Amino acid sequence: MAELLRVLLSVSEKAANVARVCRQEAPLFELLVQEKTGADKNKKFVQDFKTLADVVIQEMIRHDVCAQFPELNGFIHGEESNKFENGLGESVTVTVCAKEEDTATLLAKVLDDNQTAAALLTKAIHQDLRVKDEAAESLQLALSLADVGIWIDPIDATSQYIEGKEEEVSAEGFCPSGLPCALVLIGVYLRSTGEPVMGVINQPFSRRDSTGKGWTGQHFWGVSHGGVNTCSFPNPKHSLRKERDSLSVVLSSSERREVKDALAPLCNGRLTYVSGAGYKILCVIQGLVDVYVLSEASTFKWDSCAPHAVLRALGGGVADLGECLSAVSNGNKGFRAELTYHKPQAGCQGVDKWANQGGLVAYLDSAVMDRVVGALVGKM
Incomplete structure (x- = not known):
């Protein structure tokens, strides 16, 4: 592997x-x-x-x-x-x-x-372009190719890629919009269970190169399978966040008003808006925000598979928001309805059969996810 x-x-x-x-x-x-x-x-x-x-x-x-x-x-x-x-x-x-x-x-x-x-x-x-990554090359993982499938999102946040704007990095360390939000996403899942086990995220437009005319990028990867959880970078920032009552929640600017109103009290009234589904999850991975919430079926398996695998390697995940809300409403608190990637949505046609129909919540700390889901129960 x-x-x-x-x-x-x-x-x-x-x-x-x-x-x-x-x-x-x-x-x-x-x-x-x-x-x-x-x-x-x-x-x-x-x-x-x-x-x-x-x-x-x-x-x-x-x-x-x-x-x-x-x-x-x-x-x-x-x-x-x-x-x-x-x-x-x-x-x-x-x-x-x-x-x-x-x-x-x-x-x-x-x-x-x-x-x-x-x-x-x-x-x-x-x-002929090859990336050297010693940690990746030394990885030992018992995983059968006969049980592997791959989802590709060739350019996530295409609209940001086409517009080509160069937004300034915020004080929190992320770009609200622009070229840095455009990502290449490659996610590996198990055909038998749909579990995401390996993810590669490439950010082609991370920063200007030394000439100031071109761009250089960066990549991230994570693997989570069979007791192996490893990724390309440490995760120090979240240990600081756990001690704070206020959360940082990232949303789409088009998110429903009732969702914004329900989550605002968790953030001292300050919600964060960022472009690109993959980039929003990357912000969670990097510790720049605590959680990403989406109430609509506007993301797809190719959007979430790769970053989901990286989050799992860090102890987090990407859950079906609708299923989590239903579980809490029925008294089953702490239910983890993690997204899977092997089966189309029944009763849907075209690309909709691969949509994340219940919306999603991407998190690193399960306690944070529980707070977010609790705040949304009965509000949407």
Whole structure:
């Protein structure tokens, strides 16, 4: 499993580099951020280049992982469909080919023969990039590949990625919005139980590089399985928080008023708002906030699988908020309805079958989660 984690770290960094290339190379950046008008307005490839960047990353990860672990073919799932229609009405299935020139030809077909853009993308996709992480490489874990599945979110917080704003870091240490909120998420779960066991989070736009023109990123990982709980960084900040009565709760700005009103007293009236589901959970992981609460079914398995595994490695988790509220209402306090990742939601169609239907609460300290759930019982 050390080899699987090593491969996931490397492909996450390749994915981060593709995301950076799309913003830093002018031919790709123009496709990414400009909406065409007039005769070009109905060309689907232009309108969907945002999605193509996602799909290219997703398919690159799938290709590279399956090249190392062919037994995972068919068990690597992503957010995006890989079928496109170009300006000529031709349907193209986006894949990463074994040969670089074949990938370039396919991408040029999607991009209406934009050879420059196709070549830039292809070069980033086929680069040989390896991440060295001694702790990951020394990991010992008894985990069968025959029981493993993977969820990919190629660019979480896509809207922040497209807008490309550079927000200042808050006093608490996080960015409320902007490029740092855009993450590459790769989560590993058990097919038998749905339990998240390994997560890789890559933040492509962590800080400006030394030139001030480009970006450098950072990655995080965590593993939780069979008595092994380990991750890429220590967790010192939460020990300080446990001694305080006031909590730090992060929400979506569109969260329901009744939820905000119920949670405000726990935070001395000061709620925190941050963009991106994955980034909100990362803020919990890093100890920048105590808990992330979402009452709507607006996140999906690809959003939560990777950061959930990292939280588990630190002793926390991501629970189904609706199920937790029902349990407390029925007198079953302390119930942990942890999210699972192997089964679609019954009665739902399309992407909704993979939604976290009951909302979620991401936490490190179970006592904090109990306080939050208690505050919300009967309020929503």
